[in-house]
Amino acid sequence: MFKLYFDNFQNYGMMNLRSFLRFLILLLVDLLSIYLANYLSILFRLFLGVINVIVFPDNFPYLIGPFWPSWIWVIFLSLMAFYRLYTSTYTFWEELRRIINVGFFSFLLIMAISYIGRWYGFDTRFFLGLTSLFFIPISITIRTIVKYFLYRFDFFSYRAVLLVDSKDSLKIVSKALKSNKFLLIHIKSIVLLRNFNDDEIERVVSRVNNSRVNNSRVNSLKNIDVVVISLENVPEEFLSKVVSKLHSVVKKTYFIPNIGELPLLNSEMLFVMSHDLPFILIRNNLLQPTNKLIKRSFDILFSLFALILFLPVLVILSLLIVLESPGWPIYKARRIGKGGNEFACYKLRSMYKDADERLKEILASDPLKREEWEKYRKLKDDPRITKIGKFIRKLSLDELPQFFNVIKGEMSVVGPRAVTREEIEKYYRDEGRYYYYLVTPGITGLWQVSGRNEKDYDFRVKTDIWYVENWSFWLDIVIILKTIPAVVKSEGAY
Template sequence: MQRVANGALNVDEQHPGRPADVAALSDRDVRRKRPPALSFLLRLVTLRKLLRIASLLALDFAGVWLALFTALLLKALIKGEHDLASGVELASGQTRDFLAFAYLLTVLLFARSDLYADRPRRPGLTRIVTSLFQVTVVALIFAVVSGQEFSSYYLFYGTLGFAVLYVSSFRWLHTEVTGFLLSQAGYTRRTLLVGSGKHIDQVAHALAGGSGREIEMVGYISLTPRPDNGLRSLGALADLGAVLERDRVQEVIIADPDFPQEQAVELVDTCHQRGVEVHIAPSTMEILVQRAEFVPGQSLPLFTLKPPVFEGIDFAVKRTFDLIGAFVILLLLSPLLLTISIAVKLTSRGPILYRSARPGIGGLPFDCFKFRTMRNDAGVTDEELELLNEADGALFKIRDDPRVTTVGRLLRRFSLDELPQLVNVVRGEMSLVGPRPLPMRDFERLEEWHKKRYLVLPGITGLWQVSGRSELDFDDLVRLDFLYLERWSVALDLVILLKTVPAVVTRRGAF
């Protein structure tokens, strides 16, 4: 009869081939009562969790209160019926009327979006904006269904705008402050990577791109010839148990989608026996499955990867967003547009606007509007220009293009020549955010897999513009387009638009 010790099977008898250190460890239940000092530390972990949730709830309360109060105060002052003192009193009273419902709705939808999770799992700005947008829509529907009447719906979209500003700012500050405190306290997660050489290198590079405050990479264990990635090799997989104890590892990341199943089970068991967490870095297919739709009624579980096109309600929402955004931007920038038009007309011969034939949705060409930035007759042949091309793949880029005028160079440097494309958005030929339309010369040189980006309307800005722009090679740019198509949302469009401004002002990667 197999011997049982503290609720666990004797591993020597159950798994005779397992290393002795693992067998000895398995003779006791890892869930047994821990020493007093360790129990105290675990209580600190629980306390830290409670403090995290309480502080985020308090900041969200402050953000929602300020958003409602600011929107209502601004409305009272704009109407001109109240001075500042009476406006503050009125806005405070109205804020109390709406606050409980708005805050409860915000907390529920934030919790659903994991916005109160621990730092590694807590989403960022995109999820915050999406959740606040959902709060606004649900509140509006509830108000309409319950028969409440409003002179305008400013309360909803005004509060949404201020909520995005306040809540995201407070949460960013919370992340920075708590990250600094944890860093000063020396809090890190000692992490070990396990997998094959190239996958270890990729995951290590991705983790290094984060804040770096909570992960201390102790090294790696590779199943294949060891990569030269700057990390410390800690031996073979058979040494895992000793490595976990010697280097006080707190979490193991399996950095290989093809990790052998039998060894993975053994690895997880070894880690869990020592209270070490195990994470798995996702493969490309696993990332896609997150967007998949389950097909019921099959003997084998199947998932359908839908084509990344905007249709039905998605298209209606995106088109409405584009129209409202384009009209607002055109109105706000009308003095700048007039100034640029005069400058282009006075400094060189030719029309103010340049019509460039570009492939649109489905590859069908349309006239893409731009402010003219070149002389009408540059006196340079196509062959000479091709020799000057500084981009790779299908792209054509020249840093010091001899055809560009002085005003045109300034417009290009800050991407101001693209502003007339707002008219293309109004006409339904483009979107505010989407894959950039390439000139016909570049389109004709695309490979077939590149053309998937033309399943949707091209955009004025996109992930290209906020992710390095001309510093990236063409294949990287196309992959960014695919990523945008897979993860599109109104909130993502809004985030890209907001990030476009600093990307243009700093002129990162632009020429």
């Protein structure tokens, strides 16, 4: 008995040690990020000539991060703690969102406090605030590198027991955890439920708690931090009991509810304590006028910037297209937009002028090509495409003129893929058609960054529905950021 208590004490002590070391490592990472962000802002000031490099002693406090006023360090670290970036783990994109919030609010606080206190001149206040903006990319970069090694070095990861009632759940949850290493969760043991009774609960708890059942050791596990529960068909009473039991054994329990395809990305949990009743608030963000204004404003500003940036590229590509295949370099494809209205979708012409006739001949003579076209609405090694067309399609440069569609309000930067009337009638059933008509199609979208042409059409429709149901401005930002590596790698493009 004494040895059992001693073992449990050792286990909890080891878990607390790992938690403390994780906290300490992340704290040091953030201190380094703040220092580097400060140093980068100083270099920026030197570059602009705000600081005189020759008078080094007078500027020494500005050049060395630790000589900063202590309240600035407190602001950064307090905000990181407020957003639970030391005590909880998140996916990469969620952690990035929280770090952006830290950078934004630290900028506002530094500017406001230094202004109210009448400390420093405007230029110094501004560059102190600029440190907050530099902090964002530096922090997420260093945290990504450090978390990679924390995950690889097993001692610092969260050791988990996975509790499932089917092999399908096991496969899905295991894949999700392995693909999100930022969570730092390692599955150390799997418990596949056989029955839903009290004996089964004791078996589960014994696996987690490293206790003894009938004086025999049952698959003992040491230093378990979390339990991940994914149960599809389980009685409510059994679930309540097993969660209650595990709650007293481990610090954290992740519960994956079986709620189908509900749009939960922007959901919020409300709880009525007097009736022990939870409410899940599900928002349709795209129906809110403020969000519509934000999305439209972003579309216009982003498109203007993109057109100015890529105008020389558009001119050069247009000349190359005309040289290889005489004719107008811009192709107007008839596509369906918001509300089911048809519009002319601009594209750089990547095919020969008689492309439609060539397609009819291919589909009539080649059954395999016809089957591929029916499934994907695209063809690999398409003979209709010109040499320059293959290049611009591979890098998605043929879609650059669509920024003009965005300015006109016919398209958005991010949204469902623009499709034809035929595709709407054939692939988009009632639900899919409703959600597609609800928004303007996008230049990029969730389907494009999810393997695009390598996925079948049903997957495209599902991603369109999921995007509309779960839309947020941050989701658009994530898709844009994911588009960059997808285009560079030419993932699924042909």
